[in-house]
Amino acid sequence: MRYREHFERQVVREDVWIPTRDGRTRLHARIWRPADAADDPVPALLEYLPYRKTDWTAPRDAQRHPWYAGHGYASVRVDIRGHGDSEGTPGDEYDAQELADGVDVVNWLAEQPWCTGKVGMFGISWGGFNSLQIAALAPEPLKAIVTVCSTDDRYDNDVHYTGGAVLGIDMLAWAGTMLAFAARPPDPRSVGRDRWLPMWRERLDALEPFLHTWLAHQQRDDYWRHGSVCEDYGAIDAAVLAVGGWNDPYRDTVLRLVEHLPDDRVRGIVGPWSHQYPDRGLPPGPAIGFLQETLRWWNQHLKGEAASDSVSGAGGIMREPKLRAWINDPVPPATSYDVMPGRWVGESNWPSPSVTWDERPLGQTHAPVLVRTPQHTGIDAGRFFPFGNASDLPPDQREEDGRSVCFDSEPLNDRVEILGRPRVRLRLDSATPRAHVIARVCDVAPDGSSTLVTRGVLNLLSRRGRERAVEWTPGTYETVEFELGGTGYAFPPGHRIRVAVSDTYWPWVWPHGERGAGLTVVPADSAVLLPVRDPAYDDGKEPIRFEEPEQASPLPVAYERPAETRPERLVTHDVAKGEWTLEVDPNYGGSRTYPDGLRYEERACETYRIRADDPLSARAVSEWGIRLRRDGDWDAEIMTRTELRATAAEFIMDSRIEAWADGETVAKRAWHRVIPRTSA
Template sequence: MKYRKQFDRQVRAEDVWIPTRDGTKLHARIWRPTDAEAHPVPALLEYLPYRKSDWTAPRDAQRHPWYAGHGYASVRVDLRGSGDSEGVMLDEYTETELADGVDVINWLAAQPWCTGRVGMFGISWGGFNALQIAALRPEPLKAIVTVCSTDDRYDNDVHYTGGAVLGIDMLAWAGTMLAFTARPPDPATVGDTKWLPMWRERLDALEPYLHTWLAHQQRDAYWRHGSVCEDYAAIDAAVLAVGGWADPYRDTVLRLVEHLPGPVRGLIGPWSHQYPDRGLPPGPAIGFLQETLRWWDQWLKDDDTKVDDTNVMDEPLLRAWINDPVPPATFYDTMPGRWVGDDMWPSPSVTWDERPLGGADPVIVRSPHHTGIDAGRFFPFGNRTDLPPDQREEDGRSVCFDSVPLTDRVEILGRPRVRLRLDSATPRANVIARVCDVAPDGSSTLVTRGVLNLLSRHGRDRAVEWQPGTFEDVEFELNATGYAFPPGHRIRVAVSDAYWPWVWPHGTRGALTLHPADSAVLLPVRDPGADAGREPIRFDEPEQAEPLAVTVEPPARGRAERSVTHDVATGEWTLEVDPNYGGSRTYPDGLSYEESALERYQIRADDPLSATAGSQWTIRLRRGDWDAEIITSTELRATAAEFIMDSRIEARSNGETVAKRAWHRTTPRTSA
């Protein structure tokens, strides 16, 4: 990693309040060249609820000053009701959030130090709202960079997958956001007399997002809002879409390069849910800031002010990393592999290889309900326990179909599909398919997977119960991947009807009957000679601005980052996870930010109604005589007929309770 202390243009940072149409003011930090009033520059916006004063401050310091030093005003804004901004935040990606974003863009474009051209970038939430605001077409917004984001809020987000409830992140993310939205503004920014009334306003407005998310179990107007896949043509800004094979949102990159009508380029590396320059596993990291600078220069600057005169549209439409085979592990510092490029998507270099599962006799799929305990983290974050371990135990809980040992290397790129001829013993059931790379020693590396709630087999907007005793052909996509199977290895397709805690089980114990001879996996096989004669794809080494002087506290002893226990007598399995988003740290301004979280998922192997998921958070902020603490808990369980939600929060100031609330809600299980 190369750190830059000096740039061609001297940089200044300032905090400002940006007004919105209803008078609510959003707090922003702007890094820009000191001579921008005399020589105006384009503006870049990152717009998040994660608090620029503490939670994202180390990451912000890496990129915003760097962009400013290269001739941009780089702007970090706290969403309404988050960080130091006024107002309250009631949900993800609300119309208010997006309208505020448009107000901010128009305000930036009107500043005397701005040329009137604006770009927007972000990862995860910031990548989501960059796409969504681009679809609103504010005139100054000319380009975006969206990283680890989604175009489909229902089927490619943290709530549902394949029409099934995401047990692991529906609950965990709701618990996280309950704690996050309850955090107070900083009195050092908003004032000693204002911070407590602002905090009380936030606490009074709290309603766990889980209540809303579980009230919409099918793809309805709630989920279509903010899903740009509903109308790709609404986006005319230039879009650089970025993802990682270890990130759950990677499918979006392929859909965007296929469907966006305007300028678009896609980039998928081996990365987790992180910016690709940060060096967090799995690598290799790339010079991502330099790559995005080329994008900004192309769309936001005049020719005489560009750093690089090459046209970014000369790059392949899609640049993707092909992972070479590796033994299964929960952590890879660097993945072996290579970059490939395709000028069209779908690519003529990729053809479908249909492989029947085999066997003429039907087989019964009836997995124990703890199948999925070795699925790994839904959002790999660069931690040592994030990725799926050896899948042999999971394979043993599934019905597996193996190819013969391969005679040649087989590279796949895209979204594999499975077609299964099934009958379900119950009206409601899930089916899960995994593709694994099985080495000669029997070790099994997860390559990709997919889920289908059979209720949604005719569309995510409806629930159609299965008629037991009836066979149907169902087909569904697995997550996108770029992977090379080597000679001598076997391709395994593993089928199960349980995948806890990723997928919440239906309320009745069932079983599937599968006809292998009428079932197949369809692999997107890429021609290994497709890159002959093409210039190799290369990236600069990572470069960032000088890091923020943050002191990170070591994690508490005695707590594993991820642990699995099995009570043999009761048959209960328990998964405990410390999400380890960064832990506790002290900032240069004296702010101490303490964070502790624990997720717990429990189920008995023989009882789908034994499933419970819980999330606990404690966050404490201190500086001088200011001391604010938030303690939350969220729990989800279910009967055969309804989901049951219990949430609690206590907020304290200097040890005294400011607010204490509890919620108990139920909602019918309409399709999940």
């Protein structure tokens, strides 16, 4: 990693208030820009988030916003309405108010005397989402975006549902996280000593757990269509650089965007990364010079510079392949890799002529095979959002394979490279009207170790479309086909390709309430379809290269780890009760002290319990504690708890929050909701 302290243009920073169209609410912004921008205007870059620029994202912001400013841009970080130091009350994810405010910010930036009138947006996760969504609203000044680890489909490729099934692990965990995050107070140093407490009370009074809304929409309806740019890719007029990682759940969005957006307005990059910016150096690597690559993007689309083909040059990025993707070399199973072995490949078109479908039957017999897996199958699935931590990735899958029904190929004679989204086709019958089917593709080494390559889920109720629920008629065979997550992976000679099938996958998939005799699958009429890439397609082509990572000087933040820490992921088995428990510390950074004296303390735990024989025993709990204080100046604390459980007919949700300022209670709220299970 190279750190830059000095740039060609001197950088200044200022905090400002940006008005919104309602005339009552202002958003708080931090702007880094060249000191001479008033005389020599520059384009503006916007990152627009609920995650608090003055503390939670401040270390990450310091890496990139001053860097962009030093290279001739006004780089702007804005807190979303009701979050951080912005006025107003928090709303739902990506609601109409958030997007309208974002359009207002884009237009405001374009009108500033230090701006050329051209604006770009960028962000990871939430900021990548709303960059895409605001681009689909097409404000005139917005010419280009960089969207990282984001989705074009809020229903089927987000933290709520997958394959039409409830994502038990993140439906609950992210709702609990956002309840805690939305409850954090504004900073008195930004909003004033006399205003912070009334603003905080207003926020706390307006809170409503996201979980209630998400579970009220169990099928793909207008709620999920809002903000899903896959509904109309043609609405996006800005140029889009889409970036993802094979270990991030949003990687498929990159593949869809490069397929559906015009060649002259889209480029995609997919590396081996987790849910992180790819210059941060967090596992798995290798990291790339992401800021330099995005600078090429901004220079071309916001400044019209495209004279150079060089990696570090001012432009030329549209001469790069439409998709640059990492092919992982085979690795033994592990929960973290500092650097993944592999190589970069380039595809001028997507879908690519280098990729052909290899259909492999799961077996030769027409005799049905029973799939009835214990409820805790999936306990070794790994983290839904790998974040660069030591326990994120799936461990050896042998135990999971043993709980599933496995279909293995013969040992491979040659190396087989795949790139894209594999599919699984199953001829099956379900003994119950409601059921799930889960497929995993694993790389099985000669020693028996099993490395997870990719996986997919299908709620059989949604097999005829995510917009409706169609119950299965037991005793009837149907053929279902579903996609697995995108991947770039090379199976070596001598290894086997395994397809493991289960009807449970806890806690990723919340189980249906009915437990019957399982599924029966006909192997000879079932298959895995692999997108096999021909390596000869690379012959004679220039290798794909990126610069080494470079950032601005890091913010001097002091991180503290408690003397005694619990494991990031702890699995326990109560043998007598047959109960399995998974405890997760999401480890977003823990406690830290900032240069201005702010002490930010954060602790969280997610707990998932289920008995091997009882789907109705499933229970998930998210607990958070956050404290912000400056000695002798300010002390605010919140605690939240969110719990989800279910009967055969209903989801049951209980949430509560307590908040204190200087030891005095500011708010105490509790919610209890019951929602019918319509399709989940």
